[in-house]
Amino acid sequence: MQEFIWLLPTLPLLGFLSLAITGGSLPKRAVAAIGAGSIGAAFLVAALIAVEFLNAGEEVFVYQAWVWMSVGSFSPGFTFYLDGLSLVMMLIITGVGFLIHLYSTGFMFDDPSYSRFFSYMNLFVAAMLMLVLADNLVLLYLGWEGVGLCSYLLIGFWYENPANGYAARKAFVVTRVGDTSMAIGLFLLFRELGTLNIQDLMIAAQSEWQIGTGMAVACSLLLLGGAVGKSAQLPLQAWLPDAMAGPTPISALIHAATMVTAGVYLIARTHILFELAPSVQLLVAWVGLATLLMAGFTAMTQHDIKRILAYSTISQIGYMFLGLGVGAWSASVFHLMTHAFFKALLFLAAGTVIYSLHHEHDIFKMGGKRKQLPIAFASFMIGSLALAAFPFTSGYFSKDEILLAAYATGGPGVWLWAGGVLGAFLTGIYSFRLVFVVFFGASHGHHDEKEKTGFSMATPLFILMLLSLLGGWIQIPVESVFNHGQAHEEHHVSALIHGIMIAVPLVGIAVSYLFFFSGALSVEKLMSYKFSKILHRFWFSGWAMDALYKHLLINPFMWLARLNRNDFFDALYNSVIAISRSAHGLVAKTQTGYLGWYLISMAAGLTAVLAVGVYL
Amino acid sequence: METIPTEHGLILAGILFVLGFIGVLTRRNIVFVLMSLEIMLNASGLAFIVAAARWGHAEGQIMFLMILTLAAAEVAVGLGLIIQMYRKFQTVDISVLSEMNG
Numbered sequence: 001m002q003e004f005i006w007l008l009p010t011l012p013l014l015g016f017l018s019l020a021i022t023g024g025s026l027p028k029r030a031v032a033a034i035g036a037g038s039i040g041a042a043f044l045v046a047a048l049i050a051v052e053f054l055n056a057g058e059e060v061f062v063y064q065a066w067v068w069m070s071v072g073s074f075s076p077g078f079t080f081y082l083d084g085l086s087l088v089m090m091l092i093i094t095g096v097g098f099l100i101h102l103y104s105t106g107f108m109f110d111d112p113s114y115s116r117f118f119s120y121m122n123l124f125v126a127a128m129l130m131l132v133l134a135d136n137l138v139l140l141y142l143g144w145e146g147v148g149l150c151s152y153l154l155i156g157f158w159y160e161n162p163a164n165g166y167a168a169r170k171a172f173v174v175t176r177v178g179d180t181s182m183a184i185g186l187f188l189l190f191r192e193l194g195t196l197n198i199q200d201l202m203i204a205a206q207s208e209w210q211i212g213t214g215m216a217v218a219c220s221l222l223l224l225g226g227a228v229g230k231s232a233q234l235p236l237q238a239w240l241p242d243a244m245a246g247p248t249p250i251s252a253l254i255h256a257a258t259m260v261t262a263g264v265y266l267i268a269r270t271h272i273l274f275e276l277a278p279s280v281q282l283l284v285a286w287v288g289l290a291t292l293l294m295a296g297f298t299a300m301t302q303h304d305i306k307r308i309l310a311y312s313t314i315s316q317i318g319y320m321f322l323g324l325g326v327g328a329w330s331a332s333v334f335h336l337m338t339h340a341f342f343k344a345l346l347f348l349a350a351g352t353v354i355y356s357l358h359h360e361h362d363i364f365k366m367g368g369k370r371k372q373l374p375i376a377f378a379s380f381m382i383g384s385l386a387l388a389a390f391p392f393t394s395g396y397f398s399k400d401e402i403l404l405a406a407y408a409t410g411g412p413g414v415w416l417w418a419g420g421v422l423g424a425f426l427t428g429i430y431s432f433r434l435v436f437v438v439f440f441g442a443s444h445g446h447h448d449e450k451e452k453t454g455f456s457m458a459t460p461l462f463i464l465m466l467l468s469l470l471g472g473w474i475q476i477p478v479e480s481v482f483n484h485g486q487a488h489e490e491h492h493v494s495a496l497i498h499g500i501m502i503a504v505p506l507v508g509i510a511v512s513y514l515f516f517f518s519g520a521l522s523v524e525k526l527m528s529y530k531f532s533k534i535l536h537r538f539w540f541s542g543w544a545m546d547a548l549y550k551h552l553l554i555n556p557f558m559w560l561a562r563l564n565r566n567d568f569f570d571a572l573y574n575s576v577i578a579i580s581r582s583a584h585g586l587v588a589k590t591q592t593g594y595l596g597w598y599l600i601s602m603a604a605g606l607t608a609v610l611a612v613g614v615y616l
Numbered sequence: 617m618e619t620i621p622t623e624h625g626l627i628l629a630g631i632l633f634v635l636g637f638i639g640v641l642t643r644r645n646i647v648f649v650l651m652s653l654e655i656m657l658n659a660s661g662l663a664f665i666v667a668a669a670r671w672g673h674a675e676g677q678i679m680f681l682m683i684l685t686l687a688a689a690e691v692a693v694g695l696g697l698i699i700q701m702y703r704k705f706q707t708v709d710i711s712v713l714s715e716m717n718g
Contacts, residue, residue, distance in 0.1 A: 593714030595649075596641050603637070 001052045004045060005080045006065045008090060008133065011042040012126035019119035028114050032105040035118025039101045039125055043094035050087055059083060059480045062135060076196060081135030084477040088333060089132035089265055092340045096257045097125050099460035103348050104249040106456035107355060117157065117247070124150035128258050132265060137186050137196040140266075144182070144230070147259045148175050154254060155246040167245040174239040178229015182266075185222030192219070202272040209276050216276040223270060224280060224287075231263030231317045234291045238545050240314055244306040248351030251306060256313045256347050257340035264320045264336050268329050271482065275327070282412070285325020289419040292318025294543050296426030300433065301540040304361045305350050308434050311542075312387060313343055315423060319402055322420055326413060328405030329482040335398035341471045342386035342395055345464035349379035352453055352461070353438065357446045363434060368443035373451045377439045379461045384431040386468040388505045389424055397472030399424065403501055407493055421504050428508020436516035625666030632659035646701065646708045650694045657687045 015038030019031060026034070053061060065078040082090075101121060108117050127146025134140035156168030190196050192215055193204040209216045227233075232240035243255050254260070267274060267284065274281045292315045299311035316339045323332035353369070353376050354361060370377040386395040403424075407417040453461070514520045526532050538544060590601070632655055639652025661680040668676020702708055 591717050593717035595710055595713075599637075599641055 001048045002061050003063055005049055005063050005082060007045050008042055009126045009129040011038045012122040014038060015122035016119050016126060019115050024115040026115060031115045031118055035122060036101040036105050038122055039094060039098045043098045046090050046094045050091055053082060053087060054477060076136045076138035078139060079135040080133040083481050085268060085333060085481045086132050088337060088476045088478060090129060092337055093125060093128050093258050096340050096344050097253060099463055100249050100253045100344060103457050103460040106454045107249055107351055120150055120153045124254060131262055135198060137198060141186060151254050151259055154250040155243045157246050164245040167242040171239040171243045174236050175229045178226045178236055181222050182226025185219055189219050198269060205273055205276060211276055212278060217280055220273045220277040220280040223266060224284060227263030227266045231260050232314050233287050233321055237291060237314050238549060241307050241310045241542060244310050248347060248354060252344045252347035256343040260317060261336045264332055267324045268333055271329050281325055285322050285416055288318045288321025288325055289416055292423040293419060296423050297539045298542050299430040300426060301536055303364060305363050306361060308430060309346055309350060319399060322406060322416060323402035326406045326409045326416060328402055330478045331398060331401035331405055333478055334476055335402055337476060338394035338398045338471045341464055342383045342468040345379050345468050346383035348461055349376045349383060352376040352457060356449050356452045360446060363437045365444050366438045367441050370439040375451060375453050375458055375461055379465055380435050382465045382468050384435050387431045388428040388509060390505060391502055394468050394471030400501060404493060407497060421501060425504045425508040428505040429512045432509045432512035433516050436512060440517055622666055622670045626663060629659045629663035644709050644711050646698055646710045649710060654687055657683055
């Protein structure tokens, strides 16, 4: 079965091709069957491969489909590399991807561009599978750019609204900054080590570079740049909240469960390189911490249900980066998986809320919806518990592991741990603020709408609820990838630390309860202070990052563009045109249309030629 | 037998050619332009015959016969065109046909 691994990217790609070629002429049922069916089939193949791979007990399986190009010693191939890490990623992508596709068949049913939607979705899954299964960085980069393209296409899916197009461009351009840095990183790696095969690269790096070598630092910094862009971490996080302009299943699949975690995957995949550059690895942790706190504070102030979830995604990926930075590779991948479960659940439930309430996004215009939207309520409850790391939900286990690893690092680890715990406190507040405001209290409008969930939309929600609750008990087979044969080290910390980590999210939930449920504390009162008002505005704007970039980058660029409106080089080329035009005008004047004039000029020309011939 | 000197023949041919050319340039009636063209053709024919007589070759006379046929054919086509022109523009003034200018 393992040799059929090439089917994994191929099946969604075939789905994409058949949907793209038919161009929307298929009936909707056929589109749904192809769109969701191709991913379902891919998931089946992935599951069978996983069973065989785990039973065989091998650590690695490599399958080369064909050589892509061969230039001297450089011959990257369409080669798929299966180990514990790519196994987990491939199961998440096909599994969660299939659930979201199934959900979309119901959610998008009224959309006129049904077929286009599924063709993009299938292309995305194909590119994402290419990304995680690639055995060399060139193929990985192909998938990396492929998912970026699909992200752009799907954010701007409803392109009639110019704002959506702007959001799509913003996402594309901002991630491009990271992608460029990553491409330079690839060039540098190839020049220094002569290969781009990931495993060879790691071995070569280990044997050629000392720990902390300048080249190792440079390469890992450049790769980190790519990861930061894709995973929406500081300072390139600005695109993700705007990316919520796309349809909600897109936010679930691309901007929560899979694509934005590609940066985490990249760092985990090349972790040996980062281990060779401890300073960069520590930087990863600090970036993660700063991002998770910033996004946590911002999420508390947002009104739009999807923006809250977007900032919470940024924040959770910050946790993953924190884990990567302290060397808790498997914990980060574990959190990636549980996050895929509960964040997909939350987004799909948010989709149900939005869909049922006629595209209402503002949580303060909802209220008291738990009877009206029971399935969404249950989903939000479970998803938020997992998000806030309530004990024994899936998020608890993964976040716990990351924070324990941070605490055990020593040095700055305590501060990282403390920041992470503060982030958990914020997570408790903002996730339950959402739940309390939307589902409890007095209803603010939309009194009569019924929940719209057919079989296709409810089933994925139920499955994801189960996974969010119990996903923490799944053992992911990544030990052999990260530990290089050494036994897993247990983190022993005092009961006090454990107690704090369990209690803090609960305190956060309690604070949220006091503010938004019982009304013992009032937001209005808090906002009456000038200081908190300023702080609120600051956080609401996402720490004014957009304004910062506007002044720092966009305005100077626009200024330059205006300055050079009549492009200097264009003037150069235009002068050539002007000269030949005027020459043409001069010659055209001789074309009078009078026969006599032509004859005279002919005779004069002939005489001149003859004269030249005779006298010279 | 007294022969005409070659120079005289050539000068006559030259004069005829120039006269024809001036006719083509100056006449506005297209019939006269055509006639002037005939004169130019005959001038070159005369030059051929004079040259043939000078060198004692028959080729010059053959060339003249060819020019004669050519002129007949040319006149046939030319007159046809003139009739078309007259039908279309109701005139035989050549300067009217000056629309094809740059």
